[in-house]
Amino acid sequence: MIQQVKFGEDMKSIKNVRIKDVAEKAGVSTATVSHVINGNKYVSEKIKSKVNKVLKELNYHPNSAARSLRSTKTNTIGFIIPINREDTAKSFFMSIAEGIEEKLKSRGYNLILSNSKEDPEQELNLIKMFNTQVDGLILAPTNENFKSINETIDHNFQIVVIDRLPVGYKGDYVLVDNFQGTYEGINELIKSGFKKIGFLSSGLGIPTSNDEFEANKELSNNEIYVNPNNERFEAYKVALSDNKISFNPDYVLFGESSFQSGYDLAKQLISKEIDAIFIANNIMAMGSIKFIQEQKLKIPDDIGIIGYDNYDWTEIISPPLSAIKQPAFEIGVQAAELILNKIQKPTSDCQHIKLKTENLKRSSY
């Protein structure tokens, strides 16, 4: 339904108030007004208050384009998220965005948001676009290698990486300790008596065959692509091994991050007579649970479950789902903090932050 309405408002064609207008009205130079606004040179109280008065009267707002052009600071931070349509990770990244915004706002910065849609090409394009637009970039990377990213950064801006760690990246980052959370989760599962524990996840960023994986291991920690999924997978294997349970590759399935894929993989896995599943991906967890419900399997009697990330729905399914919760908002706050520091002091040491997860034990195991 589309209506059309005649245009006939009190169109404002107000010429913007310039610093010059303020200066004239206050009887001072533009430089003085600028000094009052930015407080970077001493101005006498008398003049300062006169200028401030005029500033208010005229409702002056600095033209950010002019300001950026002259000072080469944009006061804007870019944030690139990697989500597909219908991906529930959007809630995760949105919470991160909130954290970022909260911190930025308190320091007078803006946030520009863009979505790479998990497409490395898109990501590179966005970075290009950001080149002259931002003072810093918070990036949840989809390119697995930092080289290509680094090459497209031709402007002098700061970067903070979150959520995943591309190969060759040495700068600031904020990650979540996915190893610890998963390790603890698997451990709990085992303590509760589960022995045949399946592992469901979306794709790994690293080679999955054993040979290649071993090869990777020899590189230093910074030299492999770290994404949440492979950390979780590693933790799964280590936890099993620490509990003297042998690793069975048949119990591990990777698929795309979707409801359907969760459903399908759960079906496959359950046909293998496992007694518990660790599902490293929120939306796949939903699909899996759907299948389990359809099969009328009892949770946790027939099958134990742990999911990843705490969404509201995890509380209202029956039984409520146990989950490993990532501190999304906090990631955002920390990332913003890092980037602002780096902008203020570009030569400062790089910070590597790893946030702890929280283990939410409910009734699904």
Next chain:
Amino acid sequence: MIQQVKFGEDMKSIKNVRIKDVAEKAGVSTATVSHVINGNKYVSEKIKSKVNKVLKELNYHPNSAARSLRSTKTNTIGFIIPINREDTAKSFFMSIAEGIEEKLKSRGYNLILSNSKEDPEQELNLIKMFNTQVDGLILAPTNENFKSINETIDHNFQIVVIDRLPVGYKGDYVLVDNFQGTYEGINELIKSGFKKIGFLSSGLGIPTSNDEFEANKELSNNEIYVNPNNERFEAYKVALSDNKISFNPDYVLFGESSFQSGYDLAKQLISKEIDAIFIANNIMAMGSIKFIQEQKLKIPDDIGIIGYDNYDWTEIISPPLSAIKQPAFEIGVQAAELILNKIQKPTSDCQHIKLKTENLKRSSY
């Protein structure tokens, strides 16, 4: 866990490539380069290709600050959302944001995102901040009256309002036809044999007492504050009346948009022996369902339920929840379309778009 790492990268202190550099290398004037880039004056093929070549070689990217300053176009659209922390509406607005972004990107525009947190003051501040930053603003308003908003807009930018309609606003908007969706939902409930239908919602933007409400009715359609909740409430009443069911104010409860409030209000409502509930708010629906599950009430035998908005979780609870789905992504696309049109042709007629909801019948009634 925080690590410190010595800073010692191959710091880039590259001076940015300016249009002047390109011009010199290509042996033409800066004006010509600009014309090639923007295509607003004819340039011979020979020169055009020469310039394009240099553009690539030098990896030129226009300085957006300079461009904005001169052309008074920022090529940026602002988007203000009104969400509180933990509000599941974040998923709804995020989908809208995706829709906006998709459309904007295809036309070379950027998106700046900010959150008013449902605080009218904050909203006004954000608008102020946007004044010289954006060419247009997409606003999910929290101020109920447009006057205060209008007063803080001192720059000459375009506005498109979404989701709610403040009093006195006459410009472009994209809304969802909440009346229709709710009306149909209630109708279906009645057809399925439910008679005592409760209504749960977060706060209305209009006076709720009957007198005041009647007073409001006399104003023209554009003169009352329209938000999704009051439309839904209206539809509820009309649907009852059309089915010759008398309206019982005891069956209607308003609370804040939270899990707990949904839980509490469901408790209240159920004590009144209703046989179905229409829950006009997603997160309240979760709380309500939690309570219903705890009481071991059978859905839909003991109680029928319809919720609002289609989240993934609605499929995996038992039984799957019937819901009215808003076309979030589409709202974004349309809003972006409107604002781009308005920017191109500021005097064009205002468009009023109302999108249809979708009725997802599942097994909860």
Next chain:
DNA sequence: AAGGATAAGTTAATCGATTAACTCGATTGT
């Protein structure tokens, strides 16, 4: 062949805020 029209580029003013360099009077030190 003269005069105008057109085509293809160029020159230079301009957007608004910042800031280095400067002015000018007052204060201080010896």
Next chain:
DNA sequence: ACAATCGAGTTAATCGATTAACTTATCCTT
């Protein structure tokens, strides 16, 4: 008492891209 220093403002160059106005050279038209 005189130079040096300081305090409080001002002047004017500058950031990089756009674009109105202008310059040539070329092409018609009669």
